[in-house]
Amino acid sequence: MTLIVQKFGGSSVSDAASIARVAKRIVDTKRAGHNVVVVVSAMGDTTDELLDLAEQISPHPPAREMDILLTAGERISMALLAMAISELGVSAQAFTGQQAGVITDTSHGNARITEVTPSRIQESLDDDAVAIVAGFQGVTQTTNDVTTLGRGGSDTTAVALAAALKAEVCEIYTDVDGMFTADPRIVPTARRIDRITTEETLEMAAHGAKILYLRAVEYARRYGVTLHVRSSFTENSGTLVTDEKNQEGNMEDPLISGVAHDGSQAKVTVTDVPDVPGSAARVFEIVAAAGANLDMIVQNVPTTRPGVTDISFTLSTEHAQPAVDALRKCYDDIGYKDVIYEEGVGKLSLVGAGMRSHPGVSAKLFGALRDANINIEMISTSEIRISVITRIADLDTAVRAVHQAFELEADEIEAVVYGGAGR
Amino acid sequence: MTLIVQKFGGSSVSDAASIARVAKRIVDTKRAGHNVVVVVSAMGDTTDELLDLAEQISPHPPAREMDILLTAGERISMALLAMAISELGVSAQAFTGQQAGVITDTSHGNARITEVTPSRIQESLDDDAVAIVAGFQGVTQTTNDVTTLGRGGSDTTAVALAAALKAEVCEIYTDVDGMFTADPRIVPTARRIDRITTEETLEMAAHGAKILYLRAVEYARRYGVTLHVRSSFTENSGTLVTDEKNQEGNMEDPLISGVAHDGSQAKVTVTDVPDVPGSAARVFEIVAAAGANLDMIVQNVPTTRPGVTDISFTLSTEHAQPAVDALRKCYDDIGYKDVIYEEGVGKLSLVGAGMRSHPGVSAKLFGALRDANINIEMISTSEIRISVITRIADLDTAVRAVHQAFELEADEIEAVVYGGAGR
Numbered sequence: 049m050t051l052i053v054q055k056f057g058g059s060s061v062s063d064a065a066s067i068a069r070v071a072k073r074i075v076d077t078k079r080a081g082h083n084v085v086v087v088v089s090a091m092g093d094t095t096d097e098l099l100d101l102a103e104q105i106s107p108h109p110p111a112r113e114m115d116i117l118l119t120a121g122e123r124i125s126m127a128l129l130a131m132a133i134s135e136l137g138v139s140a141q142a143f144t145g146q147q148a149g150v151i152t153d154t155s156h157g158n159a160r161i162t163e164v165t166p167s168r169i170q171e172s173l174d175d176d177a178v179a180i181v182a183g184f185q186g187v188t189q190t191t192n193d194v195t196t197l198g199r200g201g202s203d204t205t206a207v208a209l210a211a212a213l214k215a216e217v218c219e220i221y222t223d224v225d226g227m228f229t230a231d232p233r234i235v236p237t238a239r240r241i242d243r244i245t246t247e248e249t250l251e252m253a254a255h256g257a258k259i260l261y262l263r264a265v266e267y268a269r270r271y272g273v274t275l276h277v278r279s280s281f282t283e284n285s286g287t288l289v290t291d292e293k294n295q296e297g298n299m300e301d302p303l304i305s306g307v308a309h310d311g312s313q314a315k316v317t318v319t320d321v322p323d324v325p326g327s328a329a330r331v332f333e334i335v336a337a338a339g340a341n342l343d344m345i346v347q348n349v350p351t352t353r354p355g356v357t358d359i360s361f362t363l364s365t366e367h368a369q370p371a372v373d374a375l376r377k378c379y380d381d382i383g384y385k386d387v388i389y390e391e392g393v394g395k396l397s398l399v400g401a402g403m404r405s406h407p408g409v410s411a412k413l414f415g416a417l418r419d420a421n422i423n424i425e426m427i428s429t430s431e432i433r434i435s436v437i438t439r440i441a442d443l444d445t446a447v448r449a450v451h452q453a454f455e456l457e458a459d460e461i462e463a464v465v466y467g468g469a470g471r
Numbered sequence: 472m473t474l475i476v477q478k479f480g481g482s483s484v485s486d487a488a489s490i491a492r493v494a495k496r497i498v499d500t501k502r503a504g505h506n507v508v509v510v511v512s513a514m515g516d517t518t519d520e521l522l523d524l525a526e527q528i529s530p531h532p533p534a535r536e537m538d539i540l541l542t543a544g545e546r547i548s549m550a551l552l553a554m555a556i557s558e559l560g561v562s563a564q565a566f567t568g569q570q571a572g573v574i575t576d577t578s579h580g581n582a583r584i585t586e587v588t589p590s591r592i593q594e595s596l597d598d599d600a601v602a603i604v605a606g607f608q609g610v611t612q613t614t615n616d617v618t619t620l621g622r623g624g625s626d627t628t629a630v631a632l633a634a635a636l637k638a639e640v641c642e643i644y645t646d647v648d649g650m651f652t653a654d655p656r657i658v659p660t661a662r663r664i665d666r667i668t669t670e671e672t673l674e675m676a677a678h679g680a681k682i683l684y685l686r687a688v689e690y691a692r693r694y695g696v697t698l699h700v701r702s703s704f705t706e707n708s709g710t711l712v713t714d715e716k717n718q719e720g721n722m723e724d725p726l727i728s729g730v731a732h733d734g735s736q737a738k739v740t741v742t743d744v745p746d747v748p749g750s751a752a753r754v755f756e757i758v759a760a761a762g763a764n765l766d767m768i769v770q771n772v773p774t775t776r777p778g779v780t781d782i783s784f785t786l787s788t789e790h791a792q793p794a795v796d797a798l799r800k801c802y803d804d805i806g807y808k809d810v811i812y813e814e815g816v817g818k819l820s821l822v823g824a825g826m827r828s829h830p831g832v833s834a835k836l837f838g839a840l841r842d843a844n845i846n847i848e849m850i851s852t853s854e855i856r857i858s859v860i861t862r863i864a865d866l867d868t869a870v871r872a873v874h875q876a877f878e879l880e881a882d883e884i885e886a887v888v889y890g891g892a893g894r
Binding site: 064067068098101102104105106109110112113114116117119120121123124126127128130131132134135140141142144146147192193 | 487490524525529533535537542547549551553554555565570615
């Protein structure tokens with residue numbers, strides 16, 4: 049009997065009717081002869097409402113109590129989902145992160161899973177029941193305090209359980225039919241991706257694609273978990289994220305998997321930094337101390353103005369202001385001319401394992417952007433990705449131009465968003 | 472340093488502003504030099520909303536999952552209250568029933584506390600923090616499953632913790648200024664009771680007074696916990712429930728503590744039951760098997776119709792229909808003439824430890840009811856209580872008449888209800 053882990057996000061369980069629909073789907077899987085473990089997020093906007101309550105009470109609530117508060121949402125959805133499944137005549141038991149054996153470190157609000165000991169889940173499966181597990185939460189080893197796993201935490205819970213229980217597949221249910229060659233809101237003709245490697249998915253997730261969270265994909269890659277991204281609103285086939293070879297034939301990898309974009313980045317330029325050893329390092333030390341992770345970095349070659357250089361970098365907008373403030377405070381320390389802050393730049397990333405062996409990809413990308421009259425401000429690459437920074441106003445046009453140039457369009461409109469947004 | 476346990480019901484923590492007000496009160500107690508353990512219920516109508524959600528999904532939800540669902544409410548309120556106290560500069564930690572060491576049996580929905588091991592609460596107090604504990608919930612010893620304690624469960628949690636931690640007093644905060652000689656909604660001139668014994672409080676609670684729950688009072692009586700019923704909306708002195716002798720003097724016990732009433736009872740009469748050994752026993756066996764607890768029982772002496780007798784009993788309305796149905800099914804078995812079901816009868820109970828030594832109390836009670844032209848249908852008594860059944864339409868008039876006859880009125884209106892209803 050194969051084991052399938054199914055994860056349902058908040059938009060799939062937003063009210064009693066949605067919960068009943070999801071329960072039907074789980075029962076169908078069970079009756080098709082599979083063991084099923086379900087990971088569920090909080091209903092609809094529950095988590096936002098709890099955050100809002102906390103904000104009314106305290107601007108800086110203690111992290112331990114914040115985690116107790118936020119995990120209430122999953123208790124509600126997991127209990128209701130278990131009831132709905134029982135109502136359909138299939139035995140179901142709900143388990144907290146603690147009961148499911150999801151052990152984490154003590155970093156409240158953004159805890160890392162250190163161990164998964166799902167003995168109670170296994171017992172539940174042995175009793176022929178469906179096990180429902182609260183996503184997004186774990187428990188510390190020593191103090192039994194509840195922790196939360198941060199953004200995309202329910203995906204991480206699902207992948208971690210799939211790995212620990214050696215599941216056949218981890219199905220991630222969402223409100224679209226899978227991963228697409230571009231965001232369908234920008235490119236309506238985007239094509240559904242049938243299969244994709246974890247490496248490509250990591251690059252897509254790290255550079256703006258919103259369907260899967262980076263951490264869950266990293267976990268899946270490390271433990272060899274096959275992910276299946278599907279819509280909870282249709283029976284369509286979705287996207288398979290796996291590093292196993294396609295059984296159906298020995299097709300070449302497609303050249304390009306998709307175009308990711310990210311409009312939430314900011315660009316900072318420190319001008320006329322003394323071109324002496326240690327100056328650039330000092331800039332990055334200061335930014336790191338302010339809690340910011342840099343994305344792209346460009347250091348101009350000092351030709352026109354000897355002895356000084358410009359350093360530009362991008363980072364997420366939410367961390368930009370503290371980084372800029374920290375740099376401005378260290379004027380005397382570094383001795384630059386100015387710190388220029390540009391909020392909201394656009395990043396376009398072209399991802400595809402096939403580009404390893406096709407040197408013409410970047411030329412084609414830059415050609416497409418040139419033809420669309422879009423200026424490139426920065427460039428960074430990995431083995432299977434090329435990213436460019438554009439003005440934010442140009443980003444959508446750039447995505448459409450590149451998507452078309454690489455002939456990624458579907459023959460007809462495939463992408464439909466069925467529900468609202470979830471966690 | 473004395474330890475005070477404070478329990479706040481749902482109406483005291485119905486929104487962010489109420490939570491802040493309660494936090495202020497707790498911090499005042501802490502700053503006055505006491506250790507404080509707080510037990511808190513779910514916010515306002517949270518529990519009813521969760522029940523409503525469950526009902527939409529399943530008419531008979533599994534009890535284990537129902538308890539997981541219902542305990543979400545206390546997680547929210549306990550976390551928010553801890554945040555609000557921290558915001559006032561006092562360290563506070565929130566604990567689930569499990570973390571607080573509230574161990575119960577496995578009767579989901581109505582679990583009994585079997586053990587309290589509050590070592591984490593003690594550690595928290597030793598760290599000079601306020602410990603906030605989720606009311607209404609515990610955990611099973613072997614499976615670590617969450618349980619709920621049934622109606623009035625938060626009061627029971629508070630009393631159990633007060634007993635285990637040897638607290639000086641267990642303060643029960645509610646939306647009125649304490650216990651009154653009658654329900655102020657019926658008798659506006661009802662007087663606040665300053666001190667009352669646990670025995671009298673048990674009789675009051677068992678016969679309709681709504682301020683304290685029977686089970687919590689039983690627990691307090693067994694473990695010698697002093698209860699202090701107070702309003703969370705005022706600084707008024709409330710009601711002390713204790714069996715310790717009044718230090719202030721050696722006043723006699725007051726004759727009467729108060730008048731309780733209960734309009735949620737039904738009356739069933741089984742007519743012409745054969746007057747042979749075992750017939751009455753058979754009636755009560757059938758009713759017990761239908762899950763009903765009887766309150767009063769009257770068996771008429773068979774004078775006018777030899778060989779048969781009438782048996783009447785009262786029970787709570789919610790259990791009446793199953794009992795009546797069960798009796799009707801056993802017509803052949805018992806051989807009665809008819810089962811007469813009267814929904815909604817009124818029960819008035821006069822309670823007072825002083826009546827032990829005053830034989831004139833019942834005469835005065837019956838006289839007052841006669842003067843008010845109220846017919847008495849049934850009577851039952853204990854050492855410190857006399858209860859009568861009246862028609863439901865006469866109940867309020869009866870309460871006012873008896874309250875006046877025993878001169879229980881306050882000189883001026885004392886009773887104000889400040890908030891809504893809570894658990």
